[in-house]
Amino acid sequence: MYAIEANKVVKHYRLNKALDEFDLYVPKGSVFALLGPNGAGKTTFIKCMLGLVNYTKGELKVEGKNVNEVDARKLVSYIPERFNFYPFYTATAVLEFYGKAMGIDKSILPEKIEQAIVKLELTEIRDKKIGEMSKGQRQRVGIANLVLSDAPILILDEPFSGLDPIGIKDLKKIIKDFKAEGKTVFLNSHILSEVEEICDSFAVINKGVCHAQGDKSELLKDSKLDDFFYQVIKGEANE
Amino acid sequence: MSNLTLVVGDTIKKEVRNKALVIIFFLNIIIFSIVTAGVDFIISMVGNDGIPLDLSSQKIHVFLFFINKWVGLLAILFGIGCVKSDEEDGILGQLVSLPIMRSEYLIGRIIGASSIVFCFYALLILFAVIALAIGESAIPFNAAFLLALPIKFFYILSVILISVLISLFSSKVISFVLAMVAFVAIDIAGAMNGGKTFSELFTDIGLFKGFNLFIYGIFPHLSELDKVVNDLIFSTKDVTNPLIELAHSGISIIILYFILLLIFRKKEL
Numbered sequence: 001m002y003a004i005e006a007n008k009v010v011k012h013y014r015l016n017k018a019l020d021e022f023d024l025y026v027p028k029g030s031v032f033a034l035l036g037p038n039g040a041g042k043t044t045f046i047k048c049m050l051g052l053v054n055y056t057k058g059e060l061k062v063e064g065k066n067v068n069e070v071d072a073r074k075l076v077s078y079i080p081e082r083f084n085f086y087p088f089y090t091a092t093a094v095l096e097f098y099g100k101a102m103g104i105d106k107s108i109l110p111e112k113i114e115q116a117i118v119k120l121e122l123t124e125i126r127d128k129k130i131g132e133m134s135k136g137q138r139q140r141v142g143i144a145n146l147v148l149s150d151a152p153i154l155i156l157d158e159p160f161s162g163l164d165p166i167g168i169k170d171l172k173k174i175i176k177d178f179k180a181e182g183k184t185v186f187l188n189s190h191i192l193s194e195v196e197e198i199c200d201s202f203a204v205i206n207k208g209v210c211h212a213q214g215d216k217s218e219l220l221k222d223s224k225l226d227d228f229f230y231q232v233i234k235g236e237a238n239e
Numbered sequence: 240m241s242n243l244t245l246v247v248g249d250t251i252k253k254e255v256r257n258k259a260l261v262i263i264f265f266l267n268i269i270i271f272s273i274v275t276a277g278v279d280f281i282i283s284m285v286g287n288d289g290i291p292l293d294l295s296s297q298k299i300h301v302f303l304f305f306i307n308k309w310v311g312l313l314a315i316l317f318g319i320g321c322v323k324s325d326e327e328d329g330i331l332g333q334l335v336s337l338p339i340m341r342s343e344y345l346i347g348r349i350i351g352a353s354s355i356v357f358c359f360y361a362l363l364i365l366f367a368v369i370a371l372a373i374g375e376s377a378i379p380f381n382a383a384f385l386l387a388l389p390i391k392f393f394y395i396l397s398v399i400l401i402s403v404l405i406s407l408f409s410s411k412v413i414s415f416v417l418a419m420v421a422f423v424a425i426d427i428a429g430a431m432n433g434g435k436t437f438s439e440l441f442t443d444i445g446l447f448k449g450f451n452l453f454i455y456g457i458f459p460h461l462s463e464l465d466k467v468v469n470d471l472i473f474s475t476k477d478v479t480n481p482l483i484e485l486a487h488s489g490i491s492i493i494i495l496y497f498i499l500l501l502i503f504r505k506k507e508l
Contacts, residue, residue, distance in 0.1 A: 053337070
């Protein structure tokens with residue numbers, strides 16, 4: 001069984017096909033990257049997984065459960081490209097809200113919040129309001145929600161955008177920790193250099209179609225990820 | 240259930256910061272002051288004996304008229320904003336990607352927003368009572384007023400639910416205009432058809448009357464609900480069958496909620 005399994009998923013936006021018989025198999029416990037140029041269908045696929053958009057045809061499962069089932073939502077934790085919350089909430093209050101919504105037991109929630117705050121180095125801004133935070137700080141709060149989560153699958157949509165070099169380095173370490181905990185990390189990014197370093201396997205999507213997927217070492221052999229990506233996208237364009 | 244409580248609490252925290260509450264509260268104080276000063280001035284000039292009706296006892300009617308208008312306006316504003324602002328700020332997608340069901344989110348937002356508007360209504364009533372007590376006017380409230388409160392809550396909830404439904408289809412500004420048009424249409428339908436017998440309703444049906452009947456049938460009878468509240472406060476009998484009105488509005492709001500939920504579940508974020 002795969003952590004994420006997509007079989008011939010189709011998603012239409014009126015006449016535009018955002019996903020065209022899209023197949024994807026994400027191994028459990030891996031760091032998986034979905035790569036593609038802008039408008040390739042990456043975010044649409046994530047939205048399908050989260051039940052934010054309804055796919056037209058096909059089958060999409062997380063941990064063997066259809067994404068449309070209510071229970072499937074508990075198996076996935078997600079951070080969007082630009083994390084946002086009500087401006088009057090402090091970092092601690094956001095974590096508390098997320099923790100409660102994720103069904104974390106009240107008795108262990110304060111401890112888990114504390115751990116997330118320490119891990120994301122939010123101690124100094126724990127009482128700062130979201131509305132007063134920089135984009136990077138806000139993103140760290142969003143990532144802290146993932147630390148809090150017990151979900152086996154973590155989805156990060158363009159996680160490196162908006163982070164400074166230190167933030168990127170910290171995030172890469174956190175992603176490695178998630179993997180060490182046995183969680184499946186699903187990244188959606190076009191910052192190839194960062195992704196190459198941390199992912200175990202990846203897929204390349206363009207115009208809603210999956211053009212390559214598999215283990216990083218098998219796909220890349222001796223080449224670099226950006227060369228491989230260029231080749232796949234350009235090769236497809238020339239066909 | 241715990242997620243529903245969480246969303247209700249979150250909505251209350253969010254809406255209590257709404258600037259419209261402060262603005263309307265101060266506008267209300269100004270209007271109360273003008274009414275009180277105006278009535279007192281007329282009485283001091285001509286005396287209560289020179290006027291065919293007891294002018295000072297009419298203050299409460301004026302106060303309630305404005306309170307009802309403010310509360311209706313506030314309910315429309317909150318109804319339009321409570322889901323739409325989450326969508327516009329990119330928070331809605333985040334919330335429903337959590338293990339919060341869309342139905343929990345929707346009910347939580349509607350109940351939370353209704354609670355705030357209802358508390359505001361209670362505050363304005365309290366303020367009116369204090370204003371009347373200071374002016375030593377008669378306060379016509381009776382114990383039945385307590386019965387009027389849940390009906391007013393239901394009225395507020397109905398307005399908010401209809402406004403949320405409208406807000407799913409367009410921007411905030413357009414939704415506000417559409418909501419105002421919808422509530423005027425509901426009021427017109429209420430005024431044209433309210434109090435009529437079944438046979439009277441269905442005679443000489445033309446296009447306009449048919450449309451009016453449709454509105455009257457499908458939406459809660461908001462003006463009738465307001466009259467029921469007034470009847471309870473002032474011990475009058477303006478509405479012939481308050482229980483039928485309540486039952487109709489109850490069924491109507493359940494149907495509208497399921498329509499809203501159906502649309503909201505299909506909504507792509």
